[in-house]
Amino acid sequence: WRLCPYGRVSNMEAFHFGCSHQSPGAKPKHTNIVFLKTHKTASTTMQNILFRFAELNNLTVAMPVQACGHQFCYPRSFSSHFVHLHTLRPNLITNHMRFNKTALQRVMPNDTIYITILREPASMFESLFTYYSRHCMSFRRVPNGSLEAFLAEPLRYYRPQEIESMYARNTLTFDLGGDKDNSIKDLAYAQNFVADVEKVFSLVMISEYFDESLILLRHLLSWDLEDILYVKLNMRTESSKKRLSPGLPEKIRAWNSIDAYLYDYFNTSFWDKLSDLGLDCVAKEVQLLRQAQERLMRSCFGGKMPLPRPAAEIKNKDLRPWQPSDKVDIVGYDLPVNISREAQEHCLKYIMPEISYTRILLHSQSLQHRRSYQNRPVQKSHTLQQHIRTTLPRHSQVHRSQPGPSVGQSPGSGTESKSTPKQS
Numbered sequence: 001w002r003l004c005p006y007g008r009v010s011n012m013e014a015f016h017f018g019c020s021h022q023s024p025g026a027k028p029k030h031t032n033i034v035f036l037k038t039h040k041t042a043s044t045t046m047q048n049i050l051f052r053f054a055e056l057n058n059l060t061v062a063m064p065v066q067a068c069g070h071q072f073c074y075p076r077s078f079s080s081h082f083v084h085l086h087t088l089r090p091n092l093i094t095n096h097m098r099f100n101k102t103a104l105q106r107v108m109p110n111d112t113i114y115i116t117i118l119r120e121p122a123s124m125f126e127s128l129f130t131y132y133s134r135h136c137m138s139f140r141r142v143p144n145g146s147l148e149a150f151l152a153e154p155l156r157y158y159r160p161q162e163i164e165s166m167y168a169r170n171t172l173t174f175d176l177g178g179d180k181d182n183s184i185k186d187l188a189y190a191q192n193f194v195a196d197v198e199k200v201f202s203l204v205m206i207s208e209y210f211d212e213s214l215i216l217l218r219h220l221l222s223w224d225l226e227d228i229l230y231v232k233l234n235m236r237t238e239s240s241k242k243r244l245s246p247g248l249p250e251k252i253r254a255w256n257s258i259d260a261y262l263y264d265y266f267n268t269s270f271w272d273k274l275s276d277l278g279l280d281c282v283a284k285e286v287q288l289l290r291q292a293q294e295r296l297m298r299s300c301f302g303g304k305m306p307l308p309r310p311a312a313e314i315k316n317k318d319l320r321p322w323q324p325s326d327k328v329d330i331v332g333y334d335l336p337v338n339i340s341r342e343a344q345e346h347c348l349k350y351i352m353p354e355i356s357y358t359r360i361l362l363h364s365q366s367l368q369h370r371r372s373y374q375n376r377p378v379q380k381s382h383t384l385q386q387h388i389r390t391t392l393p394r395h396s397q398v399h400r401s402q403p404g405p406s407v408g409q410s411p412g413s414g415t416e417s418k419s420t421p422k423q424s
């Protein structure tokens with residue numbers, strides 16, 4: 001075996017020891033992807049994989065207009081007006097949004113593959129409850145920030161029309177464009193909704209089986225194992241987590257019944273997909289992935305596994321993850337100074353938090369856009385401008401003609417302030 005630097009894994013390894021039935025490179029890698037970034041589901045780690053893949057392969061990632069912050073004006077339903085002009089004709093889109101297939105079809109190529117990720121409702125709700133305890137009024141009203149108290153009488157604290165209410169009930173359903181407040185007894189609604197999601201999404205990843213999900217992803221997209229290497233991002237410290245006392249998981253599932261139905265359904269179909277690929281070869285590919293991951297970590301972090309650090313201790317400000325409140329610690333990483341420049345450049349992007357990476361990508365894509373625009377013959381650039389005018393209204397309209405909850409009201413402005421909630 002060839003031991004590649006930075007944890008690279010050769011295609012031949014995956015071919016001989018994994019689930020590849022075709023010779024490596026037989027099929028081109030699929031590059032047109034919508035990843036619906038759901039909340040508190042490991043979606044930032046997944047987004048980072050996609051950002052790096054896009055940079056490596058010179059692909060365009062759709063970025064939000066400035067007025068939307070670093071998300072597509074969440075919680076408003078996605079609109080093509082939210083996409084920055086410099087990133088039009090994108091290959092990929094991954095920043096947080098509320099899903100809207102029709103609007104996405106306006107900006108994405110016809111052969112786009114749709115992917116999303118779900119997390120087990122009890123642990124997901126605990127994460128949401130803690131993370132948004134400051135910004136979601138339904139949670140703020142609860143005495144002593146008690147999860148038990150909220151779940152004992154959720155309707156006492158929850159107001160469906162409030163701006164941040166989507167963090168307090170059926171968040172997955174809301175992110176997927178569904179109705180979070182459909183009657184909890186309405187099984188037919190959940191069944192129809194699941195059927196709609198299944199029609200659109202070729203892969204629904206499961207957070208608890210992140211590595212297995214990545215193996216399914218790589219086969220769906222004909223990617224190499226090397227393309228799915230990652231470092232875990234956006235984690236809380238243990239002390240920022242609440243313990244779920246007996247009985248609470250059941251109450252969480254009952255309160256988030258559409259999400260629970262979604263999760264159970266797609267968790268089952270996920271295992272069917274793994275079985276189709278072959279559980280043994282999936283396990284082997286997971287092992288190869290983890291070995292490559294360890295090599296990556298060692299080369300990036302001076303021979304050791306990296307210690308996640310509280311944001312305040314991270315020297316490089318671009319590497320500090322956004323902190324939702326002073327009660328929750330989201331950890332990140334610093335790169336050691338004694339590694340080579342080449343390693344620094346390669347490793348930096350693996351640990352870059354969402355907001356910094358989004359800003360950097362928008363900047364580099366804008367520069368590229370300007371360069372190619374300047375070099376374009378007059379006739380052609382005129383045609384492109386006309387196309388943009390007819391299909392995509394100017395961005396200022398986000399401000400002017402679409403009054404809505406997100407800008408300025410929804411949590412956060414994309415800065416790293418402790419008191420400013422995560423943007424849009």
Ligand SMILES: Nc1ncnc2c1ncn2[C@@H]1O[C@H](COP(=O)(O)OS(=O)(=O)O)[C@@H](OP(=O)(O)O)[C@H]1O
Nearest residue numbers: 039040041042043044045127210232233234235236
């Ligand atoms: N690879 C992998 N596998 C499993 N879980 C992972 C992984 N990467 C991140 N995480 C956990 O995902 C939680 C953060 O989710 P998101 O990045 O989607 O959050 S956000 O909505 O974008 O803020 C956060 O969970 P909590 O710590 O419970 O909040 C992370 O620890």
